[in-house]
Amino acid sequence: MSDTGIDFGHDFAPGDAQPDGREIVEGIRSYLIGLGLATLLTVVAFYISGTSLVWQPSIPIALIVLAIAQMGVHIVFFLHITTGPESYNNVLALAFGVLIVFLLVVGSLWIMTHLNHNMMPMERIMQMQR
Numbered sequence: 001m002s003d004t005g006i007d008f009g010h011d012f013a014p015g016d017a018q019p020d021g022r023e024i025v026e027g028i029r030s031y032l033i034g035l036g037l038a039t040l041l042t043v044v045a046f047y048i049s050g051t052s053l054v055w056q057p058s059i060p061i062a063l064i065v066l067a068i069a070q071m072g073v074h075i076v077f078f079l080h081i082t083t084g085p086e087s088y089n090n091v092l093a094l095a096f097g098v099l100i101v102f103l104l105v106v107g108s109l110w111i112m113t114h115l116n117h118n119m120m121p122m123e124r125i126m127q128m129q130r
């Protein structure tokens with residue numbers, strides 16, 4: 001205890017507390033489960049794309065579903081983003097990153113679409129060169 005009556009001996013910032021043996025084992029188990037699920041989803045994606053197990057036109061949809069599942073596994077098991085109050089800043093950082101990627105992709109597609117629309121047809125360019 002200090003002069004003010006506050007005990008600073010057991011006051012840790014979030015993530016700075018010394019983990020005990022049980023927490024370390026739980027953390028390793030969480031990473032191993034995530035690794036197993038991510039590996040399984042990757043193997044299934046390669047297997048589906050190389051066989052006729054899935055109806056041929058639906059393979060891109062199946063791969064998109066597996067990719068979204070893979071992202072969910074990475075978010076939960078490796079980035080530790082959960083519904084708990086301690087992951088609020090991580091959720092905000094992830095949302096900001098998703099926003100930036102979305103703006104970059106949509107902006108690039110918008111620019112390329114307008115460039116394609118405003119570009120002179122190839123036949124007219126060939127006529128101008130003659």
